Amino acid sequence: xxxxxxxxxxxxxxxxxxxxxxxxxxxxxxxxxxxxxxxxxxxxxxxxxxxxxxxxxxxxxxxxxxxxxxxxxxxxxxxxxxxxxxxxxxxxxxxxxxxxxxxxxxxxxxxxxxxxxxxxxxxxxxxxxxxxxxxxxxxxxxxxxxxxxxxxxxxxxxxxxxxxxxxxxxxxxxxxxxxxxxxxxxxxxxxxxxxxxxxxxxxxxxxxxxxxxxxxxxxxxxxxxxxxxxxxxxxxxxxxxxxxxxxxxxxxxxxxxxxxxxxxxxxxxxxxxxxxxxxxxxxxxxxxxxxxxxxxxxxxxxxxxxxxxxxxxxxxxxxxxxxxxxxxxxxxxxxxxxxxxxxxxxxxxxxxxxxxxxxxxxxxxxxxxxxxxxxxxxxxxxxxxxxxxxxxxxxxxxxxxxxxxxxxxxxxxxxxxxxxxxxxxxxxxxxxxxxxxxxxxxxxxxxxxxxxxxxxxxxxxxxxxxxxxxxxxxxxxxxxxxxxxxxxxxxxxxxxxxxxxxxxxxxxxxxxxxxxxxxxxxxxxxxxxxxxxxxxxx
Numbered sequence: 001x002x003x004x005x006x007x008x009x010x011x012x013x014x015x016x017x018x019x020x021x022x023x024x025x026x027x028x029x030x031x032x033x034x035x036x037x038x039x040x041x042x043x044x045x046x047x048x049x050x051x052x053x054x055x056x057x058x059x060x061x062x063x064x065x066x067x068x069x070x071x072x073x074x075x076x077x078x079x080x081x082x083x084x085x086x087x088x089x090x091x092x093x094x095x096x097x098x099x100x101x102x103x104x105x106x107x108x109x110x111x112x113x114x115x116x117x118x119x120x121x122x123x124x125x126x127x128x129x130x131x132x133x134x135x136x137x138x139x140x141x142x143x144x145x146x147x148x149x150x151x152x153x154x155x156x157x158x159x160x161x162x163x164x165x166x167x168x169x170x171x172x173x174x175x176x177x178x179x180x181x182x183x184x185x186x187x188x189x190x191x192x193x194x195x196x197x198x199x200x201x202x203x204x205x206x207x208x209x210x211x212x213x214x215x216x217x218x219x220x221x222x223x224x225x226x227x228x229x230x231x232x233x234x235x236x237x238x239x240x241x242x243x244x245x246x247x248x249x250x251x252x253x254x255x256x257x258x259x260x261x262x263x264x265x266x267x268x269x270x271x272x273x274x275x276x277x278x279x280x281x282x283x284x285x286x287x288x289x290x291x292x293x294x295x296x297x298x299x300x301x302x303x304x305x306x307x308x309x310x311x312x313x314x315x316x317x318x319x320x321x322x323x324x325x326x327x328x329x330x331x332x333x334x335x336x337x338x339x340x341x342x343x344x345x346x347x348x349x350x351x352x353x354x355x356x357x358x359x360x361x362x363x364x365x366x367x368x369x370x371x372x373x374x375x376x377x378x379x380x381x382x383x384x385x386x387x388x389x390x391x392x393x394x395x396x397x398x399x400x401x402x403x404x405x406x407x408x409x410x411x412x413x414x415x416x417x418x419x420x421x422x423x424x425x426x427x428x429x430x431x432x433x434x435x436x437x438x439x440x441x442x443x444x445x446x447x448x449x450x451x452x453x454x455x456x457x458x459x460x461x462x463x464x465x466x467x468x469x470x471x472x473x474x475x476x477x478x479x480x481x482x483x484x485x486x487x488x489x490x491x492x493x494x495x496x497x498x499x500x501x502x503x504x505x506x507x508x509x510x511x512x513x514x515x516x517x518x519x520x521x522x523x524x525x526x527x528x529x530x531x532x533x534x535x536x537x538x
Contacts (some may be wrong), residue, residue, distance in 0.1 A: 048487055051473065052305045054312075058321040059293025062312055063473045063483060065300045067466055073301030074186075074201040074466035075210060077218075078474035080296075081289040083193045083269075084262035084328060084405070089276070092233065092269015093285045095191040096277055099229050101198070102175060102189070105220045108213065109174045113222070116169035120224060123162045124279040127227050130155040131276055163227065170224060175213060182206045186467060193263055193405035195478050196290075201467055204302040207311060215315035218295070221286060223279045230277060237268050245347035245519055253352045253517035254404055256341045257411055261332035263404055291322025296483075298474035300466040332356070332409060339515040350519040351424040353431060354403065354411035355508050360480055365401075366492040367504045368412055372401040373451040374443055374501070375414075375434065382437075387416065387430050394427050395419045407479050411515075412508070424518050438505040442498035452494060 052064040086093050106113045133155065137148045179187050184202040191197075202210060241247040251266050258264025268274075297316075299308060335356055358364050376383045376399040387394040397416040404410065416427045477483040 046487075048484065051483065052309075053483075054309050056292065056313060056317050058317065058319055059291065060312075060316055060319075061296045061477055062309065063296065063298040063477065064303060064305045064308060065298075065469060065473070066303060066305065067300060068302050071204050071302045072201055072466065073204045073207060073299055073303050074470045075199065076298045076467070076470040076474040077198045077214065078296050078298075078478045079196045079290055080194070080294050080478040081325070082191060082195050082405070083265060083267040084408070085289050085325065086262065086265070086269075086285075089273060090281055090285070091265050091273040092237075092267075093277060093282060094196055094289075095268050096230065096233055096274070097282055097286055097290075098189050098191045098196055099233060100223050100226065100282060101217060101221055102173075103222060103224045103229070104171070104175055105216045105222055107216060107220075108178070109171050109222065109224065111169045111171055113169075116166060116224070119162055119166045119169075120222070120279075123159070123166060123226070126155055126159050126162060128278045128280065130159055131278065135276070159227070163225075166224065175217075178209070178213065182209055184210075191267055193267055194407045195475065197471075197474070199467065199471065201301075207303070207308060211311050211315040215319065218290070218292065218316065219319045223282055226279045226282070230274065233268065234271065234274050237271055237274060241266060241268065242271070245343075245345040246350065248345060249343050249350060249352060249517055249519045252341055252343050253354065253515065254411075256339050256517060257335075257354050257356070257515040258332055261330055261408060262328075263332070263408060263410060267404075287322070289325045291325070292316065292319050293322060294325065296474040296477040298470040298477075300470040300473070328408075335513050335515070338511050341515075341517045343517060343519050344522040345519055346522050347519060348417065348420075349424045349521065350415070350417045351428055352413055352415050352517045353428065354413040354515045355510075355513050356409060357401075357412050357508050359402075359409045360406040360485075363492070364504050364508075366489065367496050367500045368401040369493060370448070370451060370496045371438065371501055371505065372399050372412070373454070374438075374447060375399045377451065377454060382434055383414075383431070386434060387427065388419075391430060392419055393422045393430050397427070397431070424520075428516070435505065435509045439502055439509070443501050445498070448496070448498065 047065075050065050054062040054064070056062070082094050083091070103109055110116050130152065133148060133152050137145065137152060140148050176187055178184075179200060179202065182202060183206060184200050186199060186201045188200075189196070189198045198214070200210065241251050254266070255264045269277075297312070357368055373381075375381055376397065378384070383397045383399065387397045394416045395418070397414070399415070400413050402410050403413045414431050416424075416431065418424055418427050472486060473483045476485050
């Protein structure tokens with residue numbers, strides 16, 4: 001099953017998958033049917049009647065759904081904060097903070113915070129000065145350069161000394177071990193362009209432990225082992241982006257498609273930015289963006305809503321309200337001409353094609369979800385049938401209706417890897433033929449019905465877990481501003497017509513609105529231009 005809203009974001013581009021939006025949006029209708037109540041217990045007759053919503057005075061939103069099959073509760077905390085909230089020169093902050101949030105607080109992860117704190121403060125000062133001098137060293141020569149190198153060596157030595165002193169107070173992985181000892185499973189987190197998320201499932205009688213840990217983490221994070229973790233992130237970037245053909249291809253493609261909006265910046269950040277991030281900048285980013293008013297907590301499972309709300313008020317309610325974060329003002333300009341880029345790598349060829357499209361809430365966004373399902377949902381989809389099975393041009397082919405996020409206008413993308421000896425040019429031309437077919441021939445009523453039936457079936461499978469429902473509730477509250485969006489979206493998808501598909505395909509799938517990135521083997525002189533194919537005018 002493909003996912004529209006990604007629960008685990010691609011760190012190279014950021015995440016929110018396409019398919020979970022459609023699936024969860026079917027909820028309002030599906031839950032009213034006599035399906036397997038063992039799977040959807042306590043959700044009938046409608047989600048709107050089952051969800052209890054509570055808002056704290058500090059702005060924190062809490063969503064609760066009772067399901068008493070097992071004495072377990074799944075919890076998802078989603079912040080409406082991600083890579084798009086970063087500034088130039090500080091990319092990767094949201095992702096780095098996600099890492100740092102597991103390092104603990106003033107009471108978790110430390111043997112003695114009073115003794116640890118002054119060491120951390122000096123570490124921050126020394127590390128910041130070291131970073132700056134290392135950047136300045138490249139501009140100096142002669143005696144000045146030699147003097148600078150001596151200062152850098154002294155600072156490096158001092159940094160190591162401080163790190164060793166601080167390490168004696170670190171209780172490694174204490175947060176995870178606390179959860180593990182009390183039956184917690186699925187402790188994880190993710191960062192994308194739109195949101196940052198933290199999730200856990202645990203016995204319902206351990207809710208007080210969860211509330212104590214997570215409210216402390218929201219209010220009092222400590223950025224211990226900062227430079228060590230910054231190095232871990234840098235290695236992650238090398239592995240997932242710099243040394244990965246697909247990672248580098250997607251990073252280059254996305255930054256080419258967006259020349260103004262933050263969607264064009266990889267969620268993990270640019271390498272030079274990561275190496276310049278400081279504890280002070282990370283802490284400032286946290287204070288500016290991770291206030292309780294930016295958070296939604298969804299709890300689904302064996303809970304008593306009244307008691308749970310009282311617990312959250314007693315813990316999270318003590319966190320002061322934060323000032324509104326800086327607004328997002330940058331809008332991506334209209335694209336006025338095709339953009340093409342080659343990425344050289346010692347790997348097999350691949351291609352990514354993207355078209356700009358509206359974001360969540362726009363009427364055409366739901367049409368793109370249907371187009372995505374028609375083109376690449378399953379082995380009977382058009383792209384798989386034509387390019388993989390019939391013509392045997394591609395080893396794999398797919399599409400995604402929302403890359404790399406959903407909150408702002410984004411991209412509808414096609415991805416494919418040619419099947420040797422065929423080329424990316426042949427695959428590209430075949431994809432354009434399928435696009436032209438969408439514009440030229442109305443999708444049959446039978447094909448549309450099949451798409452909706454498949455979505456309904458996927459929904460039932462996707463809602464078997466409490467964690468799935470908690471994830472979707474908190475996610476839509478964050479990206480749409482109201483979890484009820486999942487109840488109205490299904491009707492919009494069901495109302496999509498063959499004429500809508502043709503209209504949208506003609507309006508958006510145009511050459512001037514297109515960005516193409518091709519992965520080519522390093523040293524090749526072959527041209528990767530597309531084979532010509534007719535364009536239907538809107």
